[in-house]
Amino acid sequence: MEDKEIRIEILKILREKYNSDPPGIAGNKEILSELNASEIEIDRTITYLNGKGLIDVVLRGMGEMFHVKINSCGIDWLEQSIDDELEEFVDVKADAMNQPLQETKAPHPMKLDDLIDMGEGSTIEFKSSLKWDIQNNKFNKDLEKVIVKAVAGFMNSEGGTLLIGVMDDGQIFGIESDLKKLKKGNMDGFQQAIISLISDYLGTEFTKYAHIDFEEKEEKAVCKIKVERSPQPVFFKSSGGYSEFHIRAGNTTRMLDSRETHEYIKMQWGA
Template structure:
């Protein structure tokens, strides 16, 4: 695993080096000579014609590479290198996002029944309900916090899909029992309750990382929550404690303080 991470880090560093080198060359061979042409036009005003335009450009380019202009050449090379380094960072960011989106696209290419059939994994989790307790056969608001923990786990990891209304064995239970516990007994009331929970638990901005939809499976309605990875860590307040949850494999686990710090540091290294 360390060998793979080292290889990936080396590739990312090579990409940054290439972007910086290309930027340096562009600064030296393009930006500097063009600046000389612009300077000539700016200082000579209308004292040129289209006939002499080719000679002006040729002379300006030659002058840009002369020995006494070495200072300007270095300055533009450095400028180009900085721009190239910035474009390399942006490219790496896009590439990382594409990798995450690729995993999601592979999931979305499949139908909901296929997701259920394949069972839970790193990117898919099932929950029987939002607040209806099937064991006690009554409403249990404590189950809402279980949903929040699952969402936190995906937000802190690579994102994923949470199916509500499906039990651990893949049996479709539907949301009718949850609807019955709400003031507005339908999917709109369910969605409003879910958004309120997310906003109160993680903040309103976190709702932008969630996409909530509903699907009929075997004539039973279930809720699908597609979760993008959060740009910042999210925590769950539980019994006066702030807990960091992370989705690993097919389970969502709380991390200790030292484990949380280690994970966030490793994620920051990967981003860089």
């Protein structure tokens, strides 16, 4: 399903089935049962709709667990937009059917503006820099560990995208300050630095699950790291000689204790 279609269908479901008086609340299981969409698509769409003020997230737990309800703004938007949105969607589908059969292409990666508009969530994280400490106005090597832990959290969850050079409020900071600290102060050098950090702290075998790209906005460069879910648990090797296990919990990266780690790994990988 297209993102636009999923947004409309979720709002329709919330309005028709979970907007009674008193207002009903739908969890993502209820939404998934109604739509032919993945949990990642539902998670991304709920985050988008919440960011646009069309729904209220009453409760958000670990991962993609949501309890949401449509609000008056969402109902108004749905009533005003659904006909035009669906008509446009149908037209696009009709045009595609009239075109000669072509080889299927991989979907295009999401643009920077789209990721920022969606806001931070279980599959999106913003980091202002790799090394530059904005608050103290100096380089801070410990910030590198924060980046790698976020990558590990995505690998141990459902994957996601890490943006470096974007502040928590979505403002563009850029990676130019970081580039000044690198021996090779360009995009290639930055990419090599990220790969080296993942290799050192997580293991070389996990570097293939992090796909690094760059995009410019407001004449500033932002690093996009598209992280795949790992087929096996990923541990962060701390300087103290012990291993840490991180996951995504809502819009944050969380370290689990030994008991939680054991239970999580058993649940996710059956180990």
